Amino acid sequence: MKLTLCVFSFLITVFAAQASGADIRLIYPRVENEKPIVYPVPLDSTFVLGNVTAGSVRLQINGQDVPLSEHGAFLAWLPLRKMTGQTSWELSLLDGEEEIASHSCPYQIESNSSAKSIADTTFRIHFPRVLEVTVPNGHIRTAVQGTYHIFPEVGCRLSAVECSGGFFLLDLGNGFPAAIDTSFVEIRQDSILSPILLGNGVCRRTESDSRCSFALAEPVAWHSEVSSDGQTLVLDLFRVASAVNRIRYDVEDPLIRDIVWEQKPYGVTLSLNCRNKVERGYEIEWREDSLRVSIRKPFRRGLNNLKGKKIVVDAGHGGKSTGAIGPLGTNEKDVTLKWAQILKHELEDCGAVVNLTRAEDADLGLYDRIDTARKLNADFLLSLHCNALPDNENPLTRHGSSTYYYQSHSRSAAEILHKALLKASGLPDDGLYDANLALVRPTLFPSVLIEGAYIIYPPEEEQLQTEAFLRRLSKGLTHGLTEYFKTAR
Ligand SMILES: [Zn+2]
Structure with a gap:
């Protein structure tokens, strides 16, 4: 009985379609x-399926030809347009160039993406899957709860093997594990990411630096570190295979002596062995099909003082970001601005060329501060802050001054400045830290962050309110920088 009904209704449907001429029936997505x-944001492509009147010749969806089966069925895999407003799937049945039927299916991309939304949709994503970094200053972590240690450029492709709690778990090469926040990437259609070939290298020197470049078709994830003796810049390139057959050297190069490459299971390690310490900084970037490493030249002899040194002083926080607030209502942002202005004058008195990241009470992003120093090709970046503790720490247990650095070529400067700071503040030693903070992460110049005193601790807040204390700190830091540039090469 049921079968008879089915056949009967099928016949009616076919008859209806034929009677009304050409038609498009959209089965999925269901309206x-x-x-x-x-659609949730993490999807960059989706499928659209349905059927058209049998015998139709040509179907287009959003202007793109979609193959039709003999019986008029279609299944299309289509990119979602990257836009915030409403758009649509426009299905068009064509006979030659003439449209004989059309169907419009509006859609929009969910505006507020969240870790939850991607977690809810992972069942639609098949792994492994290729991701592409779409956000500048994103980072890759060692694991979901791990520290971040790789800072991929926009356009860098990665291989995801799983999605968990707002993170994609990555395979950086031959099973080398890592994780990336889902908000830093978009999902691509490919599932396999082949190793990228690293081609031949060329070294050359300019007025200001020594450079080497290697052919590389696209940006890759990398991690760099200066060796503890300061003379080797080690660069790990993930998911890269060496196709290096020759490296051209410049025998007159004062810095780069030789470059050794080694194929590792996860990629290639390049070791740039230098004749001097890599202390002034370096930069690694991918541009125009090549990986470029620039190492800044040492200062010439006789220039080992503050005269002419380009120093960028960063007054922490500003605008809506008040920073920590003391019991008396002192805003960290106001203290750091006043302190930065005093320090600027102290340094200028010694001949330094000083720029402030902000000269007024204004909002300024962390990376904008770094960009200021980068554009000026700074010799040093010094960021000023006043300390506080998180809710779960007893604020009466820690006081004093502390100093932070991240890159190993900033270590000697941090050490000298910390000693000078303690002497000037007369406060307890709250520590010298290797800390993964944005302002001390740049590689192009040595960068140090200072927490002058605890603004949440009443006796230290009172000191921070006085110009005399800020001047003492500034004189101490100026002395420290003078000492540093005496030894810096
Ligand atoms: Zn701060």
């Missing part, structure tokens, strides 16, 4: 109550 379909 309910004429409402637009809502």
